[in-house]
Amino acid sequence: MNIKLLVDGGSMKPGPALSQKLGPVGINLNQVITKVNEATKSFNGLKVPVELDVDASTKEFTVKVFSPPVSGLLKKELGVEKGSGLQKKFKIGNISIEQVIAIAKSKSPNLLCRDFKSAVKTVVGTCVSLGILIESKPAKEIEEEIDNGKYDKEIEKEITETPKDKKAELDEYFSKIKKEQDKIIQQEQAAKEQAEASAVTATTEAKPEKAPAGKTAEKTTAKK
DSSP, rough: EEEEEEEEETOOOOOOHHHHHHHTOOOHHHHHHHHHHHHHHGTTTTTTEEEEETTTOOOEEEEEEOOHHHHHHHHHHTOOOOOSSTTTTOOOOOHHHHHHHHHHHHHGGSSOOOSHHHHHHHHHHHHHHTTTTETTTEHHHHHHHHHHTHHHHHHHOOOOOHHHHHHHHHHHHHHHHHHHHHHHHHHHHHHHHHHHHHHHHHHHSSSSOOOOOOHHHHHHHHHH
């Protein structure tokens, strides 16, 4: 019997959903949690697909761990929690082609790709959707360069180590990009606050003033 789970790497905890899945099988819940956490500890902070192969007669089980989604691996690589909501306007990081290759290598057994180059392009495609620069360029541009053979050497040799000086250059470039993005965000926030303040002022000025009660009474008396 196979039981599929999606767990927090290295920190799986008991809960109603887990009990509902494992209870009918009759295997020890604490044992499962201990083994799964041990098997997934290298993926700490990521959602990890796990499969339990259970022997229904003996209640013995084995744990099979699958690699987290490409998006999760990229976000972990950059140390961010989420992708950019505006991929074309704001970027969340800048990685090397070697980092892309490393992620493709870890995911390739689970990707439905015809060859390793296609697996690399799959990772690049995820960079496009998350708003990640590669080699200080838009990921879409890197896709075209891969098609044109620019990174064939790195891909064929499966080079996964980024030279320190290159990594420093990529970080420095993104630092400048981030400052520009932060400036734009501040300007947009200030413009939004100004617009909201102007709207409130306009609404206040548009309200008709109420005539004092005394003056209304005087006018009524004069008409009589």
